[in-house]
Structures are given as C-alpha cells and as structure tokens.
Amino acid sequence: MTPPDADHPRTDSPPAPRLVVLAGPTAVGKGTISAYIRRHFPQVWLSVSMTTRPKRPGEVDGVHYHFVAPQEFQRLIDAGEFLEYAVVHGRANYGTPRGPVERALASGRPALLEIDLQGARQVRQTMPEALFVFLEPPSWDELVRRLVGRGTEDAAEQAVRLETARRELAAAAEFDVVITNDDVRRASEELVSLMSSRPSAQS
Ligand code: 5GP
Numbered sequence: 224m225t226p227p228d229a230d231h232p233r234t235d236s237p238p239a240p241r242l243v244v245l246a247g248p249t250a251v252g253k254g255t256i257s258a259y260i261r262r263h264f265p266q267v268w269l270s271v272s273m274t275t276r277p278k279r280p281g282e283v284d285g286v287h288y289h290f291v292a293p294q295e296f297q298r299l300i301d302a303g304e305f306l307e308y309a310v311v312h313g314r315a316n317y318g319t320p321r322g323p324v325e326r327a328l329a330s331g332r333p334a335l336l337e338i339d340l341q342g343a344r345q346v347r348q349t350m351p352e353a354l355f356v357f358l359e360p361p362s363w364d365e366l367v368r369r370l371v372g373r374g375t376e377d378a379a380e381q382a383v384r385l386e387t388a389r390r391e392l393a394a395a396a397e398f399d400v401v402i403t404n405d406d407v408r409r410a411s412e413e414l415v416s417l418m419s420s421r422p423s424a425q426s
Contacts, residue, residue: 242328242350243418244336246343247358248388249312250370252404254287256358257337259411267415268327270336273299276315279375289320307338307345312383317342333418340391343398354417357398361405366392 247253260267273289275296284290291299296316299305308318319336327334336346343355360366366388370381395401400417404410 241418242324242334242336242346242353243356243414244338244343244346244353245356245358245414246338246340246391246394246398247404248360248366248391249384250366250388251358251360252369252407252410253337253358255407256404256411256414257335259407260335260415263411264415266332267418268332268334270319270324270327270334272317272319272338273305274315274317276317306336306349307342309339309341309345311339311341312380312387314380314383319346335414335418340394347397354400355398356414356417357395357401358404358410359392359395359401361403363392 245253245256257269261269271285271287271289273291273296275291275293276288278284278288278290282288293316296308296318299318299320300308304321305318306321306324308316311317317339319338319342324334324336336342338346346353347355360369367385370376370384370388376384402410402413
C-alpha cells in the first residue's frame with residue numbers, strides 16, 4: 224500500500240465515517256471488489272450509479288446500476304442531481320446521484336463510490352475531504368487477461384477499453400492510496416479498513 228501523499232496531509236480531515244472514492248483502470252476488478260464488500264461488509268453503504276448503457280446478463284436494476292434512458296440522464300444533469308457524471312469509454316453516461324450519498328454520510332454510514340477516473344477528479348473538486356483510492360492490477364498482462372477473459376465486450380470495445388486503461392494507469396499518483404488487486408478478499412479488507420481508521424492511524 225502506498226501511504227497518503229505527504230503533500231496532502233490529511234490530519235485536518237473530519238473523523239470517520241468517511242467517503243471513499245474507488246477508481247482504477249477498466250477491468251481491474253472494481254466491480255468484483257464492490258460485490259465482495261456488498262456481501263461481506265453490510266455496514267458499508269455503496270452508491271448505486273445511474274447509467275445509460277444496456278444491462279448485462281445477471282445485472283439487477285437498482286442494485287448494480289439504475290439503468291436509465293439518455294433523456295432521463297440529461298434531465299437529472301439539468302436538475303443538478305449528480306455529484307459527478309461522465310461519459311465512459313466514449314460510449315455511455317455514468318453518474319453518481321447526489322442525494323443518496325449525502326443521506327448515507329449524514330446517517331453515519333461510511334460510503335463507497337466506485338467510479339471512473341474522470342468522476343473521481345470531479346469529486347476531488349467538490350468533496351476534497353474524501354479519501355481517494357486507486358485500484359491497480361498486479362501487472363499490465365493480468366489486466367489484459369481479465370478484460371479479454373471477461374467476454375462481455377466485443378473486440379472493438381475491448382480495444383477502446385484497453386486504450387482507456389493505459390491512460391488511467393498513469394493516474395495512480397493522483398490518489399491518496401493505491402491498493403493492488405492481487406486477491407479480492409485481501410484488497411477488499413484493505414479498502415474497508417481505510418473507511419474506519421483515521422488517516423493518521425494508517426501506514
Ligand atoms: P461498466 O460498464 O463495466 O459497469 O463500468 C464502466 C466504467 O464506468 C467503470 O470504470 C466504472 O467504474 C465506471 N462507473 C460506474 N459508475 C460510475 C459513475 O457513477 N460515475 C463515473 N464517473 N463512472 C462510473
């Protein structure tokens with residue numbers, strides 16, 4: 224684990240519960256980590272994003288995403304309902320509904336956003352007190368293997384996502400903490416431990 228950036232001391236952060244923003248390159252396993260946390264750490268509140276992309280087999284509306292039409296997504300942008308939103312992989316819109324995040328934090332639950340790099344940068348602007356965590360693959364070859372092995376995208380889509388991943392990997396240095404996804408359980412436990420400990424207690 225990389226310790227918090229010395230240029231951004233977090234000693235003035237509010238105490239836990241806290242907002243953790245998890246980002247990382249495509250296919251690194253953010254979704255798997257979220258699913259593991261949903262199952263094993265019910266005290267953590269997980270944001271459910273809105274998206275305009277089609278539902279994949281096995282996905283449940285309202286659990287994995289809120290699947291909405293482009294017109295509805297635009298209406299929510301205009302109404303200021305998103306904490307952040309972005310076009311991901313040049314294809315679909317994804318966004319974090321603002322209200323549920325604010326309510327979760329107000330209720331005292333630690334909250335987790337699993338979003339892309341563009342979204343993480345937006346949240347950095349509006350909620351700099353959040354903890355920004357970058358999930359990295361054990362290696363580039365492993366990332367390619369996971370993306371191709373997942374089999375949910377065609378070859379053209381895989382190429383777009385690999386290009387995005389290559390750029391996103393270079394952004395790790397912008398984050399407070401880097402977690403290597405070498406093992407889902409270990410990485411999930413490391414992430415959850417960050418949600419309940421004060422920054423000064425890490426390292
Ligand atoms: P997928 O379509 O494979 O579920 O997700 C594609 C990408 O969209 C992932 O990198 C995921 O982290 C990102 N993503 C999911 N929800 C959001 C969101 O609410 N906002 C942003 N900016 N990205 C998101």
